[in-house]
Amino acid sequence: MTEQTQKVALVTGGARGQGAAHAEALAVAGARVVIADVLDEVGEKTAAALAEKGLAVRYLHLDVTDPGAWAAAVDDIEEHDGGLDTLVNNAGIIRVTTLNNLDLAEWNLLQKVNTTSVLLGMQAVFPAMLKRGGGTIVNVASTAAHRGAEAYGAYSASKAAVLALTRAAALEYAPDNIRVNSISPGGVETPMNNDEPQGGTSSSAPLGRRARPEEISPLVVYLASDASSYATGADFLIDGGVTVR
Numbered sequence: 001m002t003e004q005t006q007k008v009a010l011v012t013g014g015a016r017g018q019g020a021a022h023a024e025a026l027a028v029a030g031a032r033v034v035i036a037d038v039l040d041e042v043g044e045k046t047a048a049a050l051a052e053k054g055l056a057v058r059y060l061h062l063d064v065t066d067p068g069a070w071a072a073a074v075d076d077i078e079e080h081d082g083g084l085d086t087l088v089n090n091a092g093i094i095r096v097t098t099l100n101n102l103d104l105a106e107w108n109l110l111q112k113v114n115t116t117s118v119l120l121g122m123q124a125v126f127p128a129m130l131k132r133g134g135g136t137i138v139n140v141a142s143t144a145a146h147r148g149a150e151a152y153g154a155y156s157a158s159k160a161a162v163l164a165l166t167r168a169a170a171l172e173y174a175p176d177n178i179r180v181n182s183i184s185p186g187g188v189e190t191p192m193n194n195d196e197p198q199g200g201t202s203s204s205a206p207l208g209r210r211a212r213p214e215e216i217s218p219l220v221v222y223l224a225s226d227a228s229s230y231a232t233g234a235d236f237l238i239d240g241g242v243t244v245r
């Protein structure tokens with residue numbers, strides 16, 4: 001990404017964890033980056049710390065479950081950043097509960113934050129990307145989309161739906177030069193793990209540890225950039241080998 005053709009990227013859930021690492025990596029690669037989250041104080045601090053390093057990063061409040069907020073965010077980005085080329089649908093939550101103990105409100109919340117948000121995001125950015133002659137979308141799934149694990153049923157279902165949405169969007173958007181892929185990280189060291197039982201799902205990773213967020217970011221940068229020009233509709237596992245077993 002060069003100065004003349006500076007790309008603009010929106011990273012949801014970018015206040016902390018993997019989203020913050022992806023925002024930094026995209027900005028280092030030359031993009032203007034908007035990080036969006038509901039954790040305003042944390043998000044403002046993250047954006048300020050990255051701007052301090054000379055990176056073009058700013059924070060925007062966005063609840064990814066709210067269609068009206070998506071429309072306002074895209075308007076804001078088009079007005080202030082000149083357009084939008086990349087969306088990283090990264091915001092997510094986890095609940096670890098066996099199916100028989102899962103109540104409907106918890107199920108609905110997981111599907112809303114992890115899955116419906118991906119649909120809303122893609123719908124919201126589509127017209128903006130059309131104006132730029134194309135774009136890239138990276139949806140964050142999980143190895144949980146590929147494997148079964150006790151007490152992860154609702155989370156797994158929400159992430160498996162992300163793979164399905166990614167495939168449909170890739171087919172529907174290909175004629176408009178918008179590529180849509182997903183990534184499936186294994187265990188990553190982020191605050192999300194505080195909500196998981198000790199070890200989470202990654203204790204059996206052949207590499208013997210969880211990833212650091214910045215080990216996932218190069219894959220996001222690749223999928224966001226022209227380097228991945230022939231990739232669409234695919235899911236990219238990045239999991240320390242955990243799904244090989």
Ligand SMILES: NC(=O)c1ccc[n+]([C@@H]2O[C@H](COP(=O)([O-])OP(=O)(O)OC[C@H]3O[C@@H](n4cnc5c(N)ncnc54)[C@H](O)[C@@H]3O)[C@@H](O)[C@H]2O)c1
Nearest residue numbers: 013017018037038063064090091092142187188190191192
């Ligand atoms: N940590 C892991 O082991 C792991 C593994 C595979 C996939 N993932 C996925 O990676 C993504 C990033 O998670 P993380 O590990 O960085 O965890 P995290 O909890 O640190 O980050 C998630 C971010 O999403 C934000 N968010 C939650 N609800 C939101 C909403 N309604 N609107 C806007 N933002 C919202 C949170 O405030 C937070 O900043 C998630 O989609 C998660 O499911 C995580």
